[in-house]
Amino acid sequence: MIRAWRRLSRDERLAYLILLPALGAVFVVVTIPFVLVIIQSLSTEDGTFVGSVNYSRALGNPLLYEAIRATGVYTLIVLPIEILLGLGFALLVHRTVRRPGLRASIYVLAILPLVVPPVAIGVVARLIYAPGYGVLNVILDRIGIAHQEINWLGDPTLAMLAVASVDVWQWTPFVYLVLFSGLQTVPRESVEAAQIDGASGWAQFRYIDLHYLRPLFVLIIFFRLADVLRVFDHVFILTGGGPGTATQLLSLYMYRVEFKFFDTGQAAALAVVVLVSFSLLYTLIARVLPLERA
């Protein structure tokens, strides 16, 4: 070890020394908890080693598959909508808004949903969708679209759409901001050359913009998938996972296993399973959608 250290150049030693605090922090806040979770997933509450029992219980629980299904449906609703809307807004602003002041205002407006606490968003969303006094039903009634009260949070399909709509409202601006910044990197000369050659708006997007945005799509999918796994507050406030278990996403399910059932072994096993599954999923996505521009 010491010999290897001595073989390093002065610059290399300095680089490692500078990295040391960051690596130490990662070790403390990521590695140690991860090792503890693995130990917990293989033990009972009193620390007795039980092998894969917790994993069998976690994977044998039908509620897990209901939660996976709900999370999958939620993801399939929110991700495409957020990406399409965010992309649409980004292209619209990029191509039509030229005044820096207006661009800055849109930028600030886009930041706002991201900085509002999810709990507050959940409470506001409840005022929109709640049975009896929900604003949405009142508006639909006033404009003559629906005179009967729509049970937004009591019907499984509508409840899922309601919780997903909150996510779309909060996170579409994130997609917009990332893609808009990506569009700023597209060389003006390429666009002007394409325009001189008579390329349509679609052709410009398809053959120039998309080329620069592709790695950002991977980034967005990575971030949003991680976020979907953490979605909790607004679902908890809006539906509490109901009706039944229709909107009980993985995060809510894991919370209940840990803090309602106090089944720490099963909760730890679930955490490991989810982590490994998503690592594999991320690897797959990274292969399908390359991070580097070709």
Place this chain on the structure above:
Amino acid sequence: MKRTALAGAMLTSIPAILEACSSGPTSGNNKPSKLTIAAVQGAEDGPLKKVAPMYQSQTGITMEVVEFPYDQLFEKLVTTFQANGSSYDLCMMDDPWMPKFGTMGALQPLDSNFGFTRDSDIPSIVYDVGTWPPPHGPVPPSEQSKSQHLYGITIVGNVEMFMYRKDLATTAPTSWDDVLANAQKFNKPNFYGYVIRGKATNPASSDSLPILWSFGGDIFDTSWKVKLDSTESIDAITFLTQSLKKYAEPGAANIDAADRDRLIAIGQAFQSTTWPAEVTGVVEAQGVSQVVGKMAYIPIPKGPGGKGLGMMGNWLLGIPKGSKNGSAAADFIKWLIKSDNMKTYVQNGGIPTRTSLLNDPALGQSNPYFPALAQSLAAQPNWRPRTDQWNAVETIYGTAVNQAVAGLKTPKDALTAAATQIRTAMKQAGYPS
């Protein structure tokens, strides 16, 4: 001189060093400068916050009330107890939490450690709910060899009751059949005959348990065998989710207590179950409610077997094992439940446990539910099953009732599936099932 001073300083520091190094908590006979209470945020701890400064001015001990929302308080306490932390000298506990904390051995016994005895002015059930293992009903297998001790003293004497519009109905419903008949009679467009609090998990569970019990159903029998799929249990939930639901508000599967209170307070509903805090906080609150003085409060109506069983929802004060100020914390509890101090507490919005205060006509004027609460306590209301697995059981049961309310499953299918899940969970926890 220097050496002498140093030696003197070291000698005088020894007690402090020993104290700091002592491994476990102590009963703490010394008067502390501060007592910290972990409390639930909301109507339940409001009166406590108001009277705590009085104790502070009388004793010089600073009372710090640290508030948490309901769910977070439970999680915070469990994790603090697991670590034997000394952050809190007192903690507020919902009564269904007692089995978890009792099983964990997380609290200091109030009777043997601090000399608490029963007061004849306080119903025995109030002491029973703070006792572990439970003095009656089934005892968890792991707890059967433990000796009983008092671990918590009720400071919020919640019992679930029933409320209806007395300005519309001349007689009080005595049975659930009467409730159904009234629901049908008074139901009209934009005025609901009954309000179901049917949101998933705790709300649906709390709302339905009194009906379940009044119909002779239950989650467990006396030997922890699951009986949620019994005929009586299915009949009870069918009554709630099909018969009463015909006259209930739309979207009942997503209704919690605040939504129920809103419907009652704006005069859009005839009747429902209720908790005392809902009465004082909304339904009878001047300037908030349109039905002040129009509601009557009665114990839970009777089921087919002739019994009506209310549900306890007491909030207790206990002393965590990790507290280093046990004696001072116990003194505060003793001070708080003294008759005069409890009266001041009630005048500040508190819900008493003393029969003399519940039957005090002057206090009853501003708290119209007091007679019903006194009757409910005297009639020995039911408590939720005394098992450390209650949170899991409630989550499963409350989800099943919600599914039935939402019409996603028939009551029979929902309860049968829930019974199977509860059997599995209880078996894993070492209960016979």
